[in-house]
Amino acid sequence: MVRKKKIKAPATPKRLLKGAVKGSEYKREAFIAYAILILGYGFLQLGAGLGIIGHNLQGQFVPICVYVSLAISLNLVVGISGELSLGHAGFMAVGAFSGVVMARILETYISVSSVQLLLSMIFGALVAALAGLLIGIPILGLRGDYLAIVTLAFGEIVRNIMNVLYFGIDETGLRFAFNHTIPLADNSQRIITGAIGATGIRQKASFTAGIFLALFTLFIVLNIKNSKHGRAIMAIRDNRIAGESIGLDVKKFKLTAFVVSAGLAGMAGALFAQNYSTLAPIKFSFNTSVLILVFVVLGGIGNIWGGIIAAALLTILPEALRQFADYRMLTYAIVLILVMIATYNPTIKSTLQMRIHKVTSRIKKRRKETGKEVA
Amino acid sequence: MGTVLTVDNINVYYGAIHAIKGISFEVNKGEIVTLIGANGAGKSTTLHTVSGLLRSKTGDIKFLGKSIAKTPAHKIVAKGISHVPEGRRVFQEMTVRENLEMGAFITKADKVKPNVEYVYEQFPRLKERKSQIAGTLSGGEQQMLAMGRALMSNPQLLMLDEPSMGLAPILVDQIFEIIRNLNKSGTTILLVEQNANMALSIADRAYVIETGRITLSGSGEELAKSEKVRKAYLGG
Numbered sequence: 001m002v003r004k005k006k007i008k009a010p011a012t013p014k015r016l017l018k019g020a021v022k023g024s025e026y027k028r029e030a031f032i033a034y035a036i037l038i039l040g041y042g043f044l045q046l047g048a049g050l051g052i053i054g055h056n057l058q059g060q061f062v063p064i065c066v067y068v069s070l071a072i073s074l075n076l077v078v079g080i081s082g083e084l085s086l087g088h089a090g091f092m093a094v095g096a097f098s099g100v101v102m103a104r105i106l107e108t109y110i111s112v113s114s115v116q117l118l119l120s121m122i123f124g125a126l127v128a129a130l131a132g133l134l135i136g137i138p139i140l141g142l143r144g145d146y147l148a149i150v151t152l153a154f155g156e157i158v159r160n161i162m163n164v165l166y167f168g169i170d171e172t173g174l175r176f177a178f179n180h181t182i183p184l185a186d187n188s189q190r191i192i193t194g195a196i197g198a199t200g201i202r203q204k205a206s207f208t209a210g211i212f213l214a215l216f217t218l219f220i221v222l223n224i225k226n227s228k229h230g231r232a233i234m235a236i237r238d239n240r241i242a243g244e245s246i247g248l249d250v251k252k253f254k255l256t257a258f259v260v261s262a263g264l265a266g267m268a269g270a271l272f273a274q275n276y277s278t279l280a281p282i283k284f285s286f287n288t289s290v291l292i293l294v295f296v297v298l299g300g301i302g303n304i305w306g307g308i309i310a311a312a313l314l315t316i317l318p319e320a321l322r323q324f325a326d327y328r329m330l331t332y333a334i335v336l337i338l339v340m341i342a343t344y345n346p347t348i349k350s351t352l353q354m355r356i357h358k359v360t361s362r363i364k365k366r367r368k369e370t371g372k373e374v375a
Numbered sequence: 376m377g378t379v380l381t382v383d384n385i386n387v388y389y390g391a392i393h394a395i396k397g398i399s400f401e402v403n404k405g406e407i408v409t410l411i412g413a414n415g416a417g418k419s420t421t422l423h424t425v426s427g428l429l430r431s432k433t434g435d436i437k438f439l440g441k442s443i444a445k446t447p448a449h450k451i452v453a454k455g456i457s458h459v460p461e462g463r464r465v466f467q468e469m470t471v472r473e474n475l476e477m478g479a480f481i482t483k484a485d486k487v488k489p490n491v492e493y494v495y496e497q498f499p500r501l502k503e504r505k506s507q508i509a510g511t512l513s514g515g516e517q518q519m520l521a522m523g524r525a526l527m528s529n530p531q532l533l534m535l536d537e538p539s540m541g542l543a544p545i546l547v548d549q550i551f552e553i554i555r556n557l558n559k560s561g562t563t564i565l566l567v568e569q570n571a572n573m574a575l576s577i578a579d580r581a582y583v584i585e586t587g588r589i590t591l592s593g594s595g596e597e598l599a600k601s602e603k604v605r606k607a608y609l610g611g
Contacts, residue, residue, distance in 0.1 A: 228480075235466050235477050242464035244428060246524060247452030247481045 026226045033218055033305040037068070040312065041211045056319055062275040064315045065210025066268045069217040071295035071311035072304055073264035076221050078293065079302030080230065081257035082237030084144065087151035088265050088292045090158040091128045093284035095266025096273035099124030100198045101167060101174075103274060104191050107202070117204040121213070121270040128266020131158075132259040140254045155289050162281035167192035197280035198273065205275035213271050214308075217264050221304065224260065233257050298339060377404050377439075379532050379563050380425065380456075384434035387417075387424050394420045395431070396587040402532065402565050407558050409566040409574040409595070411608060412584035418567040419461055421584070422534050425565075426458040427451040439531070453481045457530035461537045463517040465524070467510035471501055474509050474520055478527030486529065494523040497553060497560075515546035519553070526557070533557065534565045539573060551577055571608035575599040583608075 044061060047053035070088060077085045103120035110116050139150045167176045168190045176192075192198045224230045233253045236243040244250055273279045295314060299306030317335060321328045342348055380402040387395035395417045402408045410418045423429040425436055427448035436444045443451055452458075466474050475494055479487045495502035498519045504512060509520055518538055525533060535554065539547040547570065555577050558564050568574035575581055578595035583604060591598060598604050 231477065232480065235469075238466045238468055239464050241428075241460045242466060242521070242524075244448050245426065245452070245458045245460050245464065246478045247449045247528060249447070249449040 026222075029304060030222050030226075033222065033308060034215070036305055036308050037211065037214055037218065041207070045207065056322070057316065060315055060319055061207040062205045062210045063272065064312050065207065065214045066272040066275075067292065067295065067311040067315050068214045068308050069268040070265055070292045071299065071307040072214070072217045072221050073261045073268070074292050074296050075299075075302065075304055075307050076224065076257050076261040076264075078296050079304070079307075080221075080225055080237070081233050081254055083140075083254065083258070084148040084293075085151045085258075085261075086148050086286070086289050086293065087153075087155035087158075088261075089284040089286070089288035090151075090155035091132060091262040091265035092269035092272065092288070093155075093158050093162060093281065094131045095121075095124030095128040095269030096279060096284070097162060097165075097167075097192060097198060097269075098127040098266070099270025100201055100273045100279065101191055102270075103202070103204070104169060104189070105174075113202070113204045114209070117209060117271070117274060120274070121267045124270030125263040125267035128269065129259050129263030131266075132262025133255070136255045136258040136262075140251055140258060152286065152289070155284070155286060159281050159284050162192070162197070162284070163195045165192055166190070166194055195281065197278060197283075199278045201274055201277050201279060203275060203277060205271050209271060213268060217268070218304070218308075220260065220264060224257070225304075229253065229256060294336070298336070298343075300343075378402070378437075379404050379439060380565065381437040382421070382425065382434075383436070385421075385424055385431035385436065386433045387420055387429055387431050389420075394587055395424065397434075398584070398587070398589055399434070400582050400589065400592070402563060404563055405558070405561070406579040407554070407564045407566060407577055409568055409578040409581045410584055411568055411571040411574055411581060411598075411604075413608070414569070415586075416584040417587045418584055419536055422458060422536050422565070422567055425451075426456060426534065428458075449481075452528055455529070455531035456534065457525035457528055457532070458534045459521050459525045459536060459538065461540065463514065463521050463540075465509040465512070465517050465520050467508075469509055470506050471509055471512070471520055472505045474524050475501075475527055478524035480528075482528050487527070490527050490529065494526055497526070497557060498523050515542050515549065518542065518546075518550060522550075522553070522557075526562070530562065532563045532565060534567075536567050537569060538566070539568065539570045547573060571604065572599075575604075 048058050074088050099120040102123040106116045164178050232248050295311040296307050299310035321331050324331050378401050383399050384397050412418050538550050575595045581595050581598045582589050583591040
């Protein structure tokens, strides 16, 4: 009985959420993650309203939300399911371009732009989820490095297809071709033109839409993590053989995580696309996949709120480093390395913990003393 | 006494390697049957094939009269075969209680609680440690936990793969005592062991596997006395 109490104690974070013994770890995580998103939104809106935040940074608001969502959704595969995926930008691209096409079609039927945005995002998510399902079924039997290689290849394939894809709309309907000889009537519109990408996109994305996307992604991922499904996925990650031996359908659970993650990435992609007037396939290169993975790793694999902070900071950082001009990327890399050294350094961690402990015990002491005085 | 498990002429390959060469055996209700043999003889492979993790190219596996040779692994568990894999595969990050609950993944919700109680009854040590993180348990306790977890799905047949591996002799005695108790309370057991001496002492029947073939079979006592087994596995 004594032992039991000793082990339970560190699991309940006293300062953040008191009480709540069962599932406290989950509640704490959800609390922090939602708080970060909502407070971040509040601060940035306030900053923009008061004119503290410049135009350059304001332009980054939607990308920040998009990257935060991508980091959360990739965490579902990398952190919770424990598979290394290097093709997240591919799913983002699928969602982005299908979202753009859908938005263009909807423009003739629906006049409210926020509804257009919402429906195009849902469509982007569905198409990306379908892509996730199609490549997920054959490859999820692979493990570790092999899965990483295939997802990497998938990302490149998507980008290369987009490089030669032409998509247009005219009276007869939608037309597409894999070269520039697409036969279109005179009054036609080109939606996607090969390597130039999607053009003439109407910018419908807003910071508020972005924060809703991030909250929605967070809601889905946290709920999966804390469901029967999520526990099964994590059990398989921890020990595949044990998972199989108690009757878990390994492929089904891994596929669920993969498809949901792909769908959420597609949704983020659709919003991302509608933040710009043109969007080239080069945006969704391997570098973008790695960038999203960097958010996840830097925030701590499986740590959702860590990923949120990392995504936000690392999106702002290149903008903030503009004054370094030519040395921008160099500074960026150095900052990354410093963060890695600092976060996983036991010396820094223990010194910090000692400091915090000293401060809190001093506060407690003072409280006791003042309490006595009052009494 | 009906037959619970019938394995009929299975051949299993790892790529080009022919690991199991036409093995047939059966397990009757209420029995403890053991497969003994040296390293690499194919004991674990046989269990993996029964639980659906590997596939046989020929023959058939029947559980309670129905073929399960083509049933996927997760459905075989639902049918009533629980496999305790070699090397104490517990979910390291979860507590003892959570590990047991994971074992009841396919069990109906109202049965989870009585099953947990049953497991605690069989393994009082697990009850003492129910809130402890499984990775911090000792080897013997982890083995108990893996066995307890397997019991959570109400198995008709419990397959144990090397439960004595890496345990101190006193713990081995304890584990075998528990196996005997489980059997007495009605669970049919298929046991794979390298510790032939212990396995034969509790087994109703035993099969000796050598390089993918069954070379001897008989009651536990018979085999324990057999000259060949004594020389090969019992040290003279």
